[in-house]
Amino acid sequence: EADIYQTPRYLVIGTGKKITLECSQTMGHDKMYWYQQDPGMELHLIHYSYGVNSTEKGDLSSESTVSRIRTEHFPLTLESARPSHTSQYLCASSELGAGTGFTDTQYFGPGTRLTVL
Amino acid sequence: AQKVTQAQTEISVVEKEDVTLDCVYETRDTTYYLFWYKQPPSGELVFLIRRNSFDEQNEISGRYSWNFQKSTSSFNFTITASQVVDSAVYFCALTTGETSGSRLTFGEGTQLTVNP
Numbered sequence: 001e002a003d004i005y006q007t008p009r010y011l012v013i014g015t016g017k018k019i020t021l022e023c024s025q026t027m028g029h030d031k032m033y034w035y036q037q038d039p040g041m042e043l044h045l046i047h048y049s050y051g052v053n054s055t056e057k058g059d060l061s062s063e064s065t066v067s068r069i070r071t072e073h074f075p076l077t078l079e080s081a082r083p084s085h086t087s088q089y090l091c092a093s094s095e096l097g098a099g100t101g102f103t104d105t106q107y108f109g110p111g112t113r114l115t116v117l
Numbered sequence: 118a119q120k121v122t123q124a125q126t127e128i129s130v131v132e133k134e135d136v137t138l139d140c141v142y143e144t145r146d147t148t149y150y151l152f153w154y155k156q157p158p159s160g161e162l163v164f165l166i167r168r169n170s171f172d173e174q175n176e177i178s179g180r181y182s183w184n185f186q187k188s189t190s191s192f193n194f195t196i197t198a199s200q201v202v203d204s205a206v207y208f209c210a211l212t213t214g215e216t217s218g219s220r221l222t223f224g225e226g227t228q229l230t231v232n233p
Contacts, residue, residue, distance in 0.1 A: 041206055041226040045213055048220065057168045058220070088160060094219060104212070105152070108162035 003027060006091050006109035013081055014117050020075045021112045023091035032074040033092040033106060036060060043090065049074055049082045088113050119144040121211050123224035130199055131232050138194045138227045140209030146170075151185065151192045152210040152221070162208070168192065199231045 004025040013019060025032065033057075034047040045058030049068040063085070064078050074093075080083055092106040120143040130136045142151065153165040166176065168185050176183050180197045196203055209224040 033220075041228070043208070043223045045220060090160075090162060092162075104150070105164060105167050106219075107164060108154075108223060111160040115161065 003046055004091060004107055004109040006112050008112060009075040009110060010113045012115045017081050019078050019081055021089055023074045023109060024072050028071060029093035029095040031094045034066060034076050035090040036084050037088045037090060051089055083116045086114060119211055119213060119222045121209050121224035122223050123209055123227050125227045127228045129230045133198050135197050136199050138207050140192045140224060142190050142211045144211060144213055146213040149213045150197060150209060153194050154208045156206040201231050201233055204229060204231045
C-alpha cells in the first residue's frame with residue numbers, strides 16, 4: 001500500500017486568500033491525482049500527473065493549479081479562494097504493478113477539508 | 118465513455134444483517150478494471166478490492182465478498198454479518214487502464230449505516 005500524506009487536514013480561510021494544499025507520497029509512485037468531493041459524495045478528478053513536469057486537467061474544471069517538480073510531491077494551489085471552493089480535496093497516487101497485465105491501483109490520502117468563508 | 122451506477126444512495130441495516138451493495142458499469146472496452154473503496158466518516162478512501170475484466174472469479178475476504186458478472190455488467194459487494202464499524206460510504210469505480218490514462222470513473226457512492 002502507498003503511504004500518502006495530506007496537509008492540512010482542515011483549513012478555514014477567508015475569501016481572496018491564496019492557499020496551497022500539500023500532498024506527498026513515499027512510495028515512488030509516478031502517477032498522482034487530485035479529486036474534489038462535495039458533500040453530495042461524488043468524486044471528481046480535477047488534476048493528474050504521470051510524472052515530474054507532467055500535469056493535466058481532469059474531468060471537472062477547476063480554478064486550482066498544480067505542479068510536479070518532485071516525484072513525491074504534488075501540491076495544489078488556489079490563488080484566490082472563494083466560498084465555491086469549499087469542499088474536500090483528496091490526493092491519490094498509483095503505479096503500474098509488476099508482472100503481467102495492468103494493475104494500477106490508486107491509493108488515497110486522508111483528504112483536506114477546505115472551508116472558505 | 119464509461120459510467121458507473123450505484124443505484125442505492127443510502128442503506129440502513131441492523132447489526133449482524135447481511136447487506137449487498139450494487140454496482141453496474143458501462144464501458145466499450147474489453148479490458149477494464151473494477152474497484153471498491155470504503156470511505157469512513159474520517160474521510161479517507163480505503164482500497165478494498167480490484168478485479169480485471171478477464172477474471173470473473175468471485176472473491177471472499179473475511180466478511181466481505183464480491184460477485185462479478187460480465188453478463189449483467191455488475192460488480193456487487195456483500196457484507197456478511199454487518200458491524201457498526203462497517204458504516205461508511207462505499208464507492209465502486211472503473212478504469213479501462215491505458216486507454217483512459219488510468220483515470221478512475223467513480224459511482225455516486227452508497228451510504229451504509231449499520232445500527233446496533
